[in-house]
Amino acid sequence: MDIQDATEHAINAWYSAEGLPEVKTDGAKTWGTFLPVGEPDKFKAACSERGVTYVQGLAQALTLWLDNHPSPTAPLVAQPVVRVIVANQKGGVGRHSCPPGSRKLSRRPAIVSCWSTTTRRGI
Structure with missing residues (x-):
């Protein structure tokens, strides 16, 4: 899954989540991705309603997604790969x-x- 799709899924999960803890964002590196038309404004409004900054809301959404989709512990393909x-x-x-x-x-x-x-x- 690419970062754009993961971010979209994370934000959609964040809308229905409650009581998410504050995520430390100090020193975080900036990055960007595209979202569907209207999604950034909808998300910013939801962040405002919850009383969190846009950055905090995004950090919470991505942390929630990462917690629900941990990195696999086994290789995704059989080894050795033949090319x-x-x-x-x-x-x-x-x-x-x-x-x-x-x-x-x-x-x-x-x-x-x-x-x-x-x-x-x-x-």
Whole structure:
């Protein structure tokens, strides 16, 4: 899940949560993300109604989300990860290709990369 979606989910959970503790925000680094149209104003109004600053409300929302979605303790993919790189070398500028059948090297073709040593551009 990317930060934008996580923030949106966190804010939605914050709306229904009650009695959240104050979160220490001193020294926190700034960051930004996009929210759906109207959401920032709606959230600021809700923060005002609760008597917390916008920054505190956001800190509470994100802390709540992080508490409910801890980092996994096990790897998300089987190890070791296999990545197959197929390279070719052809003369001429801009000439590159993937050898026929190279995508069949994997059950999941997304892990196969073709690379041209002439153009230095991944395909």
